[in-house]
Amino acid sequence: MAKLYFRYGAMNSGKSTGLLQAAYNYEERGQRVLLAKPAVDTKGDHEIVSRLGVTRAVDVVFAPADDVRAAVSAAGSADPESGRLDGMVRPVSCVLVDEAQFLTPKQVDDLLRIAVLDGIPVLAYGIRTDFRTEAFPGSARLLEIAHSLEELKTICRCGRKAVFNARLIDGRFVFDGSQVAIDGEDVTYESLCANCYLTESGGHLDGD
Numbered sequence: 001m002a003k004l005y006f007r008y009g010a011m012n013s014g015k016s017t018g019l020l021q022a023a024y025n026y027e028e029r030g031q032r033v034l035l036a037k038p039a040v041d042t043k044g045d046h047e048i049v050s051r052l053g054v055t056r057a058v059d060v061v062f063a064p065a066d067d068v069r070a071a072v073s074a075a076g077s078a079d080p081e082s083g084r085l086d087g088m089v090r091p092v093s094c095v096l097v098d099e100a101q102f103l104t105p106k107q108v109d110d111l112l113r114i115a116v117l118d119g120i121p122v123l124a125y126g127i128r129t130d131f132r133t134e135a136f137p138g139s140a141r142l143l144e145i146a147h148s149l150e151e152l153k154t155i156c157r158c159g160r161k162a163v164f165n166a167r168l169i170d171g172r173f174v175f176d177g178s179q180v181a182i183d184g185e186d187v188t189y190e191s192l193c194a195n196c197y198l199t200e201s202g203g204h205l206d207g208d
């Protein structure tokens with residue numbers, strides 16, 4: 001049975017690199033993959049950019065109101081390389097979703113349907129929590145319903161495992177603001193462990 005996988009981690013935990021590696025592994029075996037991502041992303045909506053400098057165009061971009069299952073089905077039935085197999089459309093062996101935290105919960109439900117009802121494994125990669133330590137809606141739903149959860153690890157400046165993504169504006173930590181940064185602000189992020197996050201926030205957490 002095909003499954004829905006959620007591979008999550010803090011920023012800079014190599015999610016996009018892992019996704020592109022997984023795509024390569026399928027294709028090395030002659031299998032076809034579909035690369036997808038939600039439209040809300042400041043890094044560019046139509047490509048997957050890994051920190052190692054590898055970039056690849058996505059096959060499907062999901063707008064917030066899109067029916068993800070229908071979009072994947074439509075993309076799957078149009079195979080740009082079908083000429084290689086006497087015009088046959090090659091079946092999709094895996095759907096790979098980058099920036100999955102930006103999916104709506106309803107779209108994540110569709111990912112489970114794609115896996116279970118359509119028989120296509122879905123690998124979703126994303127960030128678990130925002131800079132306030134709150135789950136992104138898409139990630140919350142993935143944590144609820146994915147068959148398999150795998151944490152991708154990255155290291156805090158102190159050497160512990162980083163679990164949070166602290167936001168800096170003009171180089172200073174901020175702990176309030178919108179979940180998705182507003183364009184025009186000089187926003188950066190640092191992946192921190194809980195100890196360093198609480199040190200920087202003065203002990204504040206968003207549940208307070």
Ligand SMILES: [Zn+2]
Pocket residue numbers: 156157158159160192193194195196197
């Ligand atoms: Zn730390």
